[in-house]
Amino acid sequence: MDNGNIFLAHGAGGKLQAELIHNFILKYFGNPVLNLLEDSAVIEKSIAFTTDSYVVKPIFFPGGDIGKLAVSGTVNDLLCSGATPRYLSLSLIIEEGFSFKKLDTILRSAKCEAGGAGVDIVCGDIKVVGKGELDEIFINTSGVGIINGEALSIKKIAPGDRVIVTGSIGDHGISILLKREGLKFGTSLISDCASLTGLAESILKPAYEVHYFRDPTRGGLGGVLAEIANSTGLGIEIEEEKLPIKEDVRGASELLGIDPLYSANEGRFVVFVPEDHSQEVLNVIREDKFGREAEIIGEVGETNPSTCVLLTKIGGKRIIDLPRGELLPRIC
Amino acid sequence: MDNGNIFLAHGAGGKLQAELIHNFILKYFGNPVLNLLEDSAVIEKSIAFTTDSYVVKPIFFPGGDIGKLAVSGTVNDLLCSGATPRYLSLSLIIEEGFSFKKLDTILRSAKCEAGGAGVDIVCGDIKVVGKGELDEIFINTSGVGIINGEALSIKKIAPGDRVIVTGSIGDHGISILLKREGLKFGTSLISDCASLTGLAESILKPAYEVHYFRDPTRGGLGGVLAEIANSTGLGIEIEEEKLPIKEDVRGASELLGIDPLYSANEGRFVVFVPEDHSQEVLNVIREDKFGREAEIIGEVGETNPSTCVLLTKIGGKRIIDLPRGELLPRIC
Numbered sequence: 073m074d075n076g077n078i079f080l081a082h083g084a085g086g087k088l089q090a091e092l093i094h095n096f097i098l099k100y101f102g103n104p105v106l107n108l109l110e111d112s113a114v115i116e117k118s119i120a121f122t123t124d125s126y127v128v129k130p131i132f133f134p135g136g137d138i139g140k141l142a143v144s145g146t147v148n149d150l151l152c153s154g155a156t157p158r159y160l161s162l163s164l165i166i167e168e169g170f171s172f173k174k175l176d177t178i179l180r181s182a183k184c185e186a187g188g189a190g191v192d193i194v195c196g197d198i199k200v201v202g203k204g205e206l207d208e209i210f211i212n213t214s215g216v217g218i219i220n221g222e223a224l225s226i227k228k229i230a231p232g233d234r235v236i237v238t239g240s241i242g243d244h245g246i247s248i249l250l251k252r253e254g255l256k257f258g259t260s261l262i263s264d265c266a267s268l269t270g271l272a273e274s275i276l277k278p279a280y281e282v283h284y285f286r287d288p289t290r291g292g293l294g295g296v297l298a299e300i301a302n303s304t305g306l307g308i309e310i311e312e313e314k315l316p317i318k319e320d321v322r323g324a325s326e327l328l329g330i331d332p333l334y335s336a337n338e339g340r341f342v343v344f345v346p347e348d349h350s351q352e353v354l355n356v357i358r359e360d361k362f363g364r365e366a367e368i369i370g371e372v373g374e375t376n377p378s379t380c381v382l383l384t385k386i387g388g389k390r391i392i393d394l395p396r397g398e399l400l401p402r403i404c
Numbered sequence: 405m406d407n408g409n410i411f412l413a414h415g416a417g418g419k420l421q422a423e424l425i426h427n428f429i430l431k432y433f434g435n436p437v438l439n440l441l442e443d444s445a446v447i448e449k450s451i452a453f454t455t456d457s458y459v460v461k462p463i464f465f466p467g468g469d470i471g472k473l474a475v476s477g478t479v480n481d482l483l484c485s486g487a488t489p490r491y492l493s494l495s496l497i498i499e500e501g502f503s504f505k506k507l508d509t510i511l512r513s514a515k516c517e518a519g520g521a522g523v524d525i526v527c528g529d530i531k532v533v534g535k536g537e538l539d540e541i542f543i544n545t546s547g548v549g550i551i552n553g554e555a556l557s558i559k560k561i562a563p564g565d566r567v568i569v570t571g572s573i574g575d576h577g578i579s580i581l582l583k584r585e586g587l588k589f590g591t592s593l594i595s596d597c598a599s600l601t602g603l604a605e606s607i608l609k610p611a612y613e614v615h616y617f618r619d620p621t622r623g624g625l626g627g628v629l630a631e632i633a634n635s636t637g638l639g640i641e642i643e644e645e646k647l648p649i650k651e652d653v654r655g656a657s658e659l660l661g662i663d664p665l666y667s668a669n670e671g672r673f674v675v676f677v678p679e680d681h682s683q684e685v686l687n688v689i690r691e692d693k694f695g696r697e698a699e700i701i702g703e704v705g706e707t708n709p710s711t712c713v714l715l716t717k718i719g720g721k722r723i724i725d726l727p728r729g730e731l732l733p734r735i736c
Contacts, residue, residue, distance in 0.1 A: 076503070076504050077500075077501045077502060077503050077504065078498050078499070078500060078501060078502040078503075078504065078507065078532055079500060079532070080500050080532050080533075080534065081532075082498070082530065082532050083498070083530055083531045083532030083533075084532075089530060092530060093530070096504075096507060096508065096511055097494075097511070097525075097528060097530075100511045100512060100514070100515035101494070101511075101514075101515055101518070101524075101525040101528075103524045103525070103526070105491075105524065105526040105527075106524070106525055106526050106527065106528070112527065113491070113493075113526035113527040115490070115491050115526060115548065116451075116550070119448075119451070119548070121491060121493065121526060121527055121546075121548055122493070122527050123493035123494075123495045123527055123528060123529050123544065123546055124495065124529045125495045125496075125497050125529050125531050125544055126531075127497060127531045127533050127537075127538075129537075158447070158448075159437075159445070159447050159453060161445075161453065161454070161455035161546050162429075162433070162455075163455045163456065163457045163544055163546075164457075165457050165459060165542055166410050166414070166415070167410070168409075168410060168411060168412050169409045169410060170409060170410040171408075171409050171410075172408050172409065172410065172428075175410065175428060176428060179428055179429070179432045179433075180432060182432070182433075183432035183433055186433070192433075192435045192437065192438070193429075193433040193435070193438055194435070194437040194438050194445035194447060194453060195437075195438065195444065195445040195453055195454050195455055196429060196433075196438070196455060197455050197456045197457050198414065198415055198421060198424065198425070198429075199415045199457050199458075199459045199734075200410055200411070200412050200413075200414050200415025200416075200733070201412075201415075201459050201539065201733065201734055202412065202733060202734070204536075205459075205461075205538070205539040205734075206459075206537070206538050206539065206542075207533065207537040207538065210497055210538075210542070212455065212457055212495050212544035212546075214453075214455055214493050214495075214544075214546035216447060216451070216453055216548065218448070401532070401533065401534060402531075402533055402534070402537075
């Protein structure tokens, strides 16, 4: 690998990225916190720390823009470790000649999202690079959150857990792609991009015993479930007919040959909860404005260890593996 | 301004960047922590949090590379708030086609620097963008440090304080420029890029009463002193003949028409310390391997409020203002 070059797929959240992380990042920086490869690192016992760079193209898309995404994406990563998001950094890398008008729109949108999510931007950085040295604007947000109870951990997932997805899948990925390619199809579709602070708070009550949740961004729901099955050693079975997929997403996906299961979401969680609390948690999620389309889509078992299996509508079984290539570069 | 465009100078750490920060960033995100515009934000009373994106060009330069710089720059920002640097995030944005060999060199160098500085990389992100959408590789590191004693604050700077610079100035900026332009002049010059953890620890003893220190990166020593004078309302007087400037830097600066006072440093601090401890602190700094060329270069007073003045070798006075334009884009 050392003599090769980086492909787009190395940034796609799939197999190649996993290889890159293992062969380079963990080789050099491996430590007990980083090795967990969770959405946030837990440091000093009760502090969650996370980072993400946003390179989405186009920077303005139906349902949001790079500013809103940069805030909500990092907020959601903090939430996934069971933390209350509190502080964000905001680092802008801007191409010379970028308009102040666009910058203003992006920052206003980031401010609005930060306000809604209850986080303060406390530090930042601005770099400007020459024309042609960067495509418009990239934003990095890192986040710090406070863990009050116990940190959520992938290790808590247990056989019998029900798998809930908090809303329809693929909306973000497909709407970005339609916008980028200038396709008129599915024009009512908007990205699901949103900070899920309220939703997370509502399900994190001790009584519900939520074991784990994760935001299925790059690699989509399929990618995240494959990764979880792989790292827990458990089997995950989901049912195709229970997957909430909007008609526009289904149609566009078929037309473009893209599987919505691997398409990025930016305002969804996949939640693991013990069976006896699953219906109650589903109801609570559905009361949140970002959770109305939530569904129980499957369960965790011990057959098919380390594997995620999709039960298709026609009664077949399909292994849901990590995505191999890059479906949609610059999706977030 | 809203109808204009971003210039390179908006990223140069000077007047235009200050305007951009005030008119856009503080307008939207202003809060008591961010408004201080310190190198690190102090959150939860004893935690320092900082971020920086690195876009240096060329990515390999005499004395370092973008990996070393991304670690040391963020470590130094944490040190400047009086914190012990502990945790770093590492977010890579890579151009498709970038070689694994270069990536490996950069990461190895980041690892080496992190080890020396006593920080762990605990979280990260990798994005890959298409060929031509980014020039090679940009790195964001955010950092978290623990403040054990009192946080250093610009407010502690007082009249009578001596100003110490911990080493020769302009080495980083000039060596990057010589390398970028392929100039053969001053080929023995290397960047001062380094994590100053040891140096900071050695002067942060309560007995020394160090009031404040800052790393004079973008905008150089002149830019930082102008900014400090401006935000404290105090006057700062420095003496030209006491400024440690290497012969190669002096020569290259004259040749290129660049003032080393405004040229970026990546392994230097400018330290403010009460007069009665200044000689002792200078001696301690000189014992550190990165502090051998330290000098007391001036003092803080109440004449010339909000202004930094340079006493020239020929007995004149020159006002050191914030840099106006962009001397050296992509210097860090």
